[in-house]
Amino acid sequence: MYTALLTILIIIQVIVAFYLLQPTLLLLVYTVKKILGLSRPEVKVENAQTVSPRSFAAIITAHKSLALVPPLVDSLLKQRYDNYVIYVVADACEDDPLTYDHPKVQLLRPATRLNAKIRSIDYAINHFVQPHDVLVIFDSDNLAHPDYLQVLDQYFSQGHRAVQTNLQPKNTDTLYARLDAAGNLYNNFSDRLMRRELGLSSNIWGLGIAMETSLYKEIIYQHFLGGFDKKIQADIVKKIPLLAYAPEAMVYDEKIDNGAALEKQRTRWINAYFKYFKYGWDVLATGLRRGSFNLAYFGINLLRPPLFILLAAAFFLAAVNLFISFAMAAFWLGVVVVFVASFFVIVLLMQQEKGIFTSLFYLPFFVLRQVKALLKIKAANKSFLQTDNNKVLYIEDVLKKQPFPKI
Template identity: 60%
Template sequence: MTTVLHIIFWIIQAALAFYLLLPTFFLLVYGIKRLLGLQASPYAKAAAQPPAKEYSFAAIITAHKSLQLVPPLVDSLLRQTYRHFKVYVVADACEQVDVQFNHPNVIVLQPPAPLNAKIKSIDYAINNFVEAHDALIIFDTDNLVRPDYLAVLNTYFNLGYRAVQTNMLPKNTGSLMSKLDAAGNLYYNFVDRRMRMELGMSAHIWGLGIAIETALYRSVVYNNFLGGFDKKVQADIVTRVPVLAYAEEAVVYDEKIESGEALEKQRTRWLHAYFKYFRYAWDVLWKGLRTFNFNLIFFGLQLMRPPLLLQLGGAFICLAISLFTGGALAWVAIIALFIITFFAIVRVMSNGTEIVKALLYLPVFMYYQARALLRIKKAGKSYLKTENTQVVYIEDILKRTGH
């Protein structure tokens, strides 16, 4: 029995060490490639050539109960330099559909009965397309996009990619929590998207700003319509395409959490989704092992990766046990190296120093995540929706960022 426990402990240690040291490996690769002047993104060279095809895009906006934030997003889409698209606003369970868009490219859809599910809203939009679109893009109401967003996506689809995740940046960073929330996004953009793309592997998707061939999206079959949208989509799509691409040049802005209470609610939902849909990770890993596909094996292992709070918590537990069993110095080194790497990645990915300075308050952020973990059962019994309130137009953000 003691031998079995010892083996299990070593397996857990190896898994945690792998997850915590991988970002350092990626950062080293990133530094070496930049030192050698190697350009990894295929976009710059492809954008210099006229596209072989102009893809027809359907921008789907899933609104639930409120259309307050929809006008700024529609405005940013209508400012696109690329013109071959339609915007579909699904006003689900909205009592007052009082927005008017006097533009032929904007279609407002109001389901006759409440759908109360993002997946159903997307399907409703697809079933009401006014033309045959080559690809669809999924947005939340609080998003905004830069004027070249669709033009960049058209370039990536012309390169042969069938599913492309775009680059999510913070729309607001005025509060401490929004800065810390943005820091987490920057970290995961680097680890799960930029470096995956540079190494020719599939990138993780967000639940927004993902562009997918319409026929490919239709091939995804849902058995559960309440949550887990992004996890189900990426688990299915990554097994159907050679590479799930990441377009860093296509920027979509997303509203960040403003308060600790909102953070706790959001992370409670995310933690619940991680455990509830863990089986998708096994499905991807198993298919990768059966087909000897390294991309799928790696993707599956990363889907299994515990949330950062649990990784660090597990690392400190291993450190405590190692004080008695040996190897404590190794865990001190791993934890210290991860913290240094986290700060370095956020610095590399951020344009200024405000977000980096906010990292000094990470213990506060972790406190609310720990509270979220204790409330995880509540997420299975109630709909923990993140409330967004920042009514900002793309013109304001472009002036602020200098783009």
């Protein structure tokens, strides 16, 4: 019995240590590649064609409010690429009088409430006014850089079938917004930029993901409340050679600006992690069966728990090892220190605004809110738990602060 428990403890320790030390190893790889000049070249936009036979559908999913849609539509109408149509799905927006009289904008008002992002996307697809080769998914609070579709066109011209774009913060005016932005910068580095550097498939966000329309139609959903990105990436990564990342294609997302909004958002995210946990095993098993390191690595990281749970596990293992081995207890405290230091370095490396890095000293408050969110995950099975957004900013306002993020 003791031997079995010790074996289980060793396995758990190896898994937790792998996840927490992974960002440090990626930082080392990034540094070495930079020193040796081996980083992958950026896609240049200055020589891109402004018009292409490739047709894009920009799908905007709005729920209950259209207040933030005009700035996003405005940013899309200012694209330097011309072959696209914008589809605004106004779900449960019956009282909003917004209208559009523009040949590139289709405002769709479902007769019955959809109450799910997946259903809104399907509704848009079913109401395409023309065939589209590629669809791009936006939330209503997003903004797109003027080069956005132009860069995407080049990636699809290279043969990619699905491309995740670069999520950047639209607003960093409060402490929670900066902390939320810091988390995005960390994830951009570890799950996207470094995957690109290593020639591996990128994780996706629930927004700013572009893919061939035919590829999207191959995905079948059984659940509709949350987890859109969990399901879609687990399916398409098995269907295509590489899920690409385009750091040059920027989409700006509104960051939460208070603790209550953070709890609501993370409750939905944590619930989706557990609901779609099985898909990580499926991708991992598929990778092992096919002998694909790309798929196996992708699956391992789909199984990765939220960071605050990993840190809690590290402290728990340190406490347990006080009764087994003081050296191992010290090791776990060292792992925590190394992880936190790596997190700080990554944010410092990726940030555009100095305030994002300094906000990291308030991370304990952020973690506490996530713990409270964990205790509320059952609510996510009963409600859409939409995050309230209210920052009416136009693309010019954002570009004044961060014209082009470093990568």
